[in-house]
Amino acid sequence: MNVGVARPNPAKRNGGLTGIDKLPVEHAVDVRAPGPKTTGLHSGVVGDPIGDVKNHGGNDQAVYAYSREDYDWWQESLGRTLPPGMFGENMTTVGLDLNETRIGEVWRIGDVLELQTTFGRIPCATFAVKMGEKQWLKRFAREARTGTYLRVITPGPLRTGDPIEIVHRPAESIGVSEAFDIYMHRKEELARLLVAEALPADLRQEIERRLG
Template sequence: MKQKMPMIHTLAVGMPKELLDSKGRSMITGIEKQRVQEVYLSSRGFEGDDVADKKHHGGPDRAVCLYPAEHYIQWEQELGKTLPTAAFGENLTVTNMLEAEVCIGDIYKIGDAVIQITQGRIPCSTIDRYTEANILLKRLIETGYTGFLARVLEEGTICADSKVELVEKHPACISVLYCNEVYFKNKDAIAMQQIQAVDALAEDWKEKLEKRIQLLQSKVLN
């Protein structure tokens, strides 16, 4: 069966600003994005787009955030309401690019730009506060439907109707979903080493996995 071509569902950017949640609590966040028809993607990320929390978001390995459009149907059914555009703070809401199919190191050409998948998204509580849903973060982690991040190999303009082409499948074929399952369950040191060995994996993930591997190994020794 031929795999369907990936497509852009929504292209969106946004700068950090103050948002108030349903309890009136203030937060500075870049999660709220607006649809755009065309935007330039540099190695640092999209023009007119940034993150507030530079420690946990952004940087060269996390220049682009992608989220599968298909999951919106499930989340909206579970929550009983419509989610906002780019509800997970993603720049590209995409179809036919599920976590089970997209692998670390896969290279895609989108418009004039070329990106490489670096890691699964590690979601945070801002998602719950922004969408006013107290179960969404928990459900993202349970399902592994977190979306994923990418580095920019070639800068260029991306349009809302740009083609998405898989240029190269990484030979290790370690899917984002598999990485998420291993990362969040935090029990299998051998699987962690297997993921860590993928050259294209984000440095942040390599460091996080190394700490977890050492912790697991120390428990075995003790």
């Protein structure tokens, strides 16, 4: 479980803050639906700041999860240590293959909290500056190890070490990693994404517009 601290955003020439710098916490953190992206509470994690509220946060990006297994893959590929929170995730999962997670899965975490997967992370300039790796955005997009955003179905506390149980996996959906790869690189297959009922509304509208 990782929570951020608001800091000046080096990717923004005209100033602004970012909450991408996150560190592990041991205490329980409340998670609730934050409301609309620009006008709501922004992050679903209480006390977790978001700087760019136009592109981040809101109900469909209430929580971001990234797996320890994908971190390990990147560590070997990049030849550097990547601690939990380095990618700006709220949850660093262990034992879940997030690349095979399907859009619309519902996770029960602990006794109360329920979250639903929505889409993978689309990398931004702030992420590129934080990583400091050459061609990082293209590389991250090419590998499609995106982690997943989640919306809040049932609010509740989240603690480090809480077990994650998949309580619903939709039959008619698509994997988060494959959906991201289609969105970024396989435009001729965009219509396949529309089968996922849990796809964020703004993303669905964009895809429908692009399909004409």
